[in-house]
Amino acid sequence: MLGEILNPYYLQVAAFIMINIILAISIYITLSSGQLSLGSAGFMGIGAYTSALLTIHFELPIIVGILAGAVVAGIIGILIGIPALRLQGVYLAIATLGFGEVVRIIFVNWESVTRGSIGLSGIPHMGRELLRFFKDIGFDPDMIGLKNNQFIYLLVLLILVLINIILIWFFTRQNKSRIGRAFAAIKMDEKAAEAMGLNITYYKVLSFAQGAVLAGFAGALYAHVLAYISPADFAYHRAIEILIFSVFGGSEVILGAVFGATFLTLLPEALRFISEYRYMIYGAILVLMMAFRPQGIIDASVLNWFKKNLKSKRGTNHGTRINKNN
Amino acid sequence: MLIEQLINGITLGSIYAIVALGFTLVFGVLGIINMAHGEIFMIGAFIGVVTTSVLGLPLWIAFIAAIGVTAALGYLLERIALRPLRGKQGVSHLAPLISTIGVSIILENLSHHLFGAGNQPFRNAFADIQFQIGSITVYLVQILIFVISIALMLTLSFWLSKTKAGKALRATAENLETASLLGVNTKRTITTTVIIASAMGGIAGILVGMAFNSVNPQMGLSMGLKGLAIIILGGMGNVKGAMAGGLLLGVAETGIVAYGDSGYRDAVAFITIIFILLLRPQGLFGKKTAEAGR
Numbered sequence: 001m002l003g004e005i006l007n008p009y010y011l012q013v014a015a016f017i018m019i020n021i022i023l024a025i026s027i028y029i030t031l032s033s034g035q036l037s038l039g040s041a042g043f044m045g046i047g048a049y050t051s052a053l054l055t056i057h058f059e060l061p062i063i064v065g066i067l068a069g070a071v072v073a074g075i076i077g078i079l080i081g082i083p084a085l086r087l088q089g090v091y092l093a094i095a096t097l098g099f100g101e102v103v104r105i106i107f108v109n110w111e112s113v114t115r116g117s118i119g120l121s122g123i124p125h126m127g128r129e130l131l132r133f134f135k136d137i138g139f140d141p142d143m144i145g146l147k148n149n150q151f152i153y154l155l156v157l158l159i160l161v162l163i164n165i166i167l168i169w170f171f172t173r174q175n176k177s178r179i180g181r182a183f184a185a186i187k188m189d190e191k192a193a194e195a196m197g198l199n200i201t202y203y204k205v206l207s208f209a210q211g212a213v214l215a216g217f218a219g220a221l222y223a224h225v226l227a228y229i230s231p232a233d234f235a236y237h238r239a240i241e242i243l244i245f246s247v248f249g250g251s252e253v254i255l256g257a258v259f260g261a262t263f264l265t266l267l268p269e270a271l272r273f274i275s276e277y278r279y280m281i282y283g284a285i286l287v288l289m290m291a292f293r294p295q296g297i298i299d300a301s302v303l304n305w306f307k308k309n310l311k312s313k314r315g316t317n318h319g320t321r322i323n324k325n326n
Numbered sequence: 327m328l329i330e331q332l333i334n335g336i337t338l339g340s341i342y343a344i345v346a347l348g349f350t351l352v353f354g355v356l357g358i359i360n361m362a363h364g365e366i367f368m369i370g371a372f373i374g375v376v377t378t379s380v381l382g383l384p385l386w387i388a389f390i391a392a393i394g395v396t397a398a399l400g401y402l403l404e405r406i407a408l409r410p411l412r413g414k415q416g417v418s419h420l421a422p423l424i425s426t427i428g429v430s431i432i433l434e435n436l437s438h439h440l441f442g443a444g445n446q447p448f449r450n451a452f453a454d455i456q457f458q459i460g461s462i463t464v465y466l467v468q469i470l471i472f473v474i475s476i477a478l479m480l481t482l483s484f485w486l487s488k489t490k491a492g493k494a495l496r497a498t499a500e501n502l503e504t505a506s507l508l509g510v511n512t513k514r515t516i517t518t519t520v521i522i523a524s525a526m527g528g529i530a531g532i533l534v535g536m537a538f539n540s541v542n543p544q545m546g547l548s549m550g551l552k553g554l555a556i557i558i559l560g561g562m563g564n565v566k567g568a569m570a571g572g573l574l575l576g577v578a579e580t581g582i583v584a585y586g587d588s589g590y591r592d593a594v595a596f597i598t599i600i601f602i603l604l605l606r607p608q609g610l611f612g613k614k615t616a617e618a619g620r
Contacts, residue, residue: 036420036423083604084603084604086603086604087603087604089419089420090358090359090419090420090423091558091603093420093423094359094554094558094599094603095599095600095603095604097551097554098551098554098555098595098596098597098599098600099596099600101551101592101593101596102593102596102597102600105589105590105592105593105596106593108589109587109589109590236547237431240427240431243424243427247424277435277439279431279432279434279435280431280432280435280436280439282428282431283427283428283429283430283431283432283433283435284428284432285428286424286425286427286428286431287406287407287425287428287429287432289424290407290410290411290421290422290424290425290428291406291407291410291411291425292410294411294418294421
């Protein structure tokens, strides 16, 4: 029975939702300190290519490759982030946009390493490597009634879900910590935050680098889930797509990014006829959101409303019980 | 060889300059970056293809049609994507940027659906007419593009500095509220600015079609990014800086293609953006600091 529900296609879509959530969180983190970065696709590409090349040429384990991808993206993020701090608002957006394009052009032209616009194929697939590992230790998917294919995608999805839970937990915690409050203060008013004694340079580079690490991490996961990458995967459109996840879902709360990524990944899959017009709809969403709801679908007041409603329901239950007792 | 490359570079650069002028006008008046400008330019080029190649009409009609359509697009852009955000409480300064990115995606994919992803040829009657001056070959098209660009820049400079509307525009750019108090119809001035900027994008579109004989939906993006690079190079909101920056980028790109690796041609603009922003954020000719332009 389990075998029938677990259609590999659905599992694959779910895996992409998870990767997109990581990307959305990466842009949410940079936005939370008031910086708009359009370079997330570039960092994603750096992570993906680093991990893919390391695992293909040096036969490193996938997990080492993925971590290396995230670290390299983070280092480049810091290198870009420190000088880019002199820039604010639209200037940072343009500089990071330029950075993303330079990265893509390098991927296209550095043919000896990246194989140009053809892209890299034959990247070790996360699920298949795990299947081999499980078979080596004497476990066969048939034992729980699953086909190899289902088992592979299920395993990948479970890992991604686990990663996402950890990430969301971590960044929710961080938001409530000194760091999160510093980000919020800088977003509100940079000069006032500086006057209050915050080390703006440190916090801005931190948020920029966190975004870069997450994007590189997501890119590396993407490479090992899809097993094929090309420079076109990390172009300007990808950066815009990632931005839309956060802008549509809500750029002020982390759940907004999660909601935006989930909804906008499912939408073209659920409505096939829409997928052809996907980017036009994305564009319309951006224009309409900015005009009518610049903070995105989910913001703090929506979350509070949900909390209040849940609480009041519990409250009435409580009240009726008291009445009965009386 | 060197002089021919220089002529190629100046031809390309004068088109870049016109695109950049559209960016710089909008930035100067509204303080925002119009990310849809590149796509409006691309629509202008496609209007040129449709009028000359499909309908078989002469080139001057193509110019008029492109100006008309892109001006209308500029008006719509202002009404739909920019005006609702203006003067609203609590809207971040990034909102207009994101909103115009939205418009740019809509336009790019619209033309993708209408005209297909491939290159469309742009035919004109005098594409092959050329002159020999000594050992140098000059195409008539190149001269035409250069003349039109210079004429356009002179007209714009004259309009900005000498006419009443131009003064109103400069006053609005200086300070919107004060200009409004002094009796300038700022709403109309802003609309006019966006319309003129878009129409210049449309003209540039036809010029590119003439110069390269091919038009595709993706050209808006790369031209838009190059336009951004130029106004950053020349100083945001600076009209003369946009012209000089455009010529500079055109010559630099042609130089890379002729004497370097043509694959990295597009990278010149973006590397320029990054270095200029880091070393001299006010641009080569600008006085404003990066902060003032927020």
